[in-house]
Amino acid sequence: MSETETQQTGGALERVGEALPPSVRTPAPGLLPGEVRPHPSPFQYVLIAVVLVVVTGIEVALSYTEGDLPDSLIVTLLLVMAIIKFTLVVSWYMHLRTDKPIFRRFFVMGLLAAVILYLVVLSSLHRFT
């Protein structure tokens, strides 16, 4: 997508946003404990939901290409899309991008511990050979 097209799309979204009532287009007033920046606005939440639904649709469609595409490619694309959805929910809906970094550090620590531990377990049990 060219820069002009991106600006036009952004402009259209802004116009839609401006047509909404203030309680929908503006973030909540003030900050909750542990927040560094305000939460996203309800309008931004809806945009994230649209992205999540579109990515899920692509995932399901991709799963039906089994046999037409190499399995390794399908698995890679599915995992990438799952990571995108996971990151969007954690960053925007769970507010890790606007909260203090301590929450992100604790969560990432647990997540990485789980991923590394179980990759080691599966490797040691020859699941990948």
Added chain:
Amino acid sequence: MTTTEQPSNTVTDVDEGSATPVLAEGAPPEHSGHAEHPSAHPTATGVTSPKLAIWIFLASDCLFFGAFIAAYLLYRGHPNQKGPGPREVFNIPFTSITSFILLMSSLTMVLALAALQHGDLRRTRIWLMATALFGATFIGGQVFEFTEFARHGLHLDSNLFGSTFFVLTGFHGAHVSAGIIWLLSLWGLCMQGRLTQKDAQRLEIAGLYWHFVDIVWIVIFTVIYLVPQPGK
């Protein structure tokens, strides 16, 4: 970055064009309505204990679900399994719809929180109830799915696929069910006027739990249902 003291109780971080008023630690907020929050006292970590606790719980829950996902992957496609396998029982269109419903419940959850932060209790109740109903619909779909699997002869003790699948998705369903009870209790408090704008963090903590069960399902849906099954 420069920090400028404001006449009120805020400190403004001036950071490359984006100036966002941030409430100073321990200072009473003017309009956020969280000044009387019981957990707003100073802590060693600088953040409130309930919110830190839920994040530590969620981090530990990653290890909990990781164990079941790893067990499923370990026995996936294991030879000499009697009984039906994933290819015979999975109904991807049906599970896609229930996954969509769970995703939408995350949207209604954040809308409930935004409404409460705006002080709009009517919308808070509506979005909270919508979230609980979406969650209940997801659980209904899971019960239907389990019943269909049983009709095809797949039980907890049928084979390794049945054991690992039912334990993983069953524990996820138990988490969703606990979340529904949590949401309904908050909805009840809101109806009684005991959940107001100043209690927004209580709803945020419930929301963090709810979104967590959603992201766990994102992983389960991809790894268990969508990834091509072995043994064509």
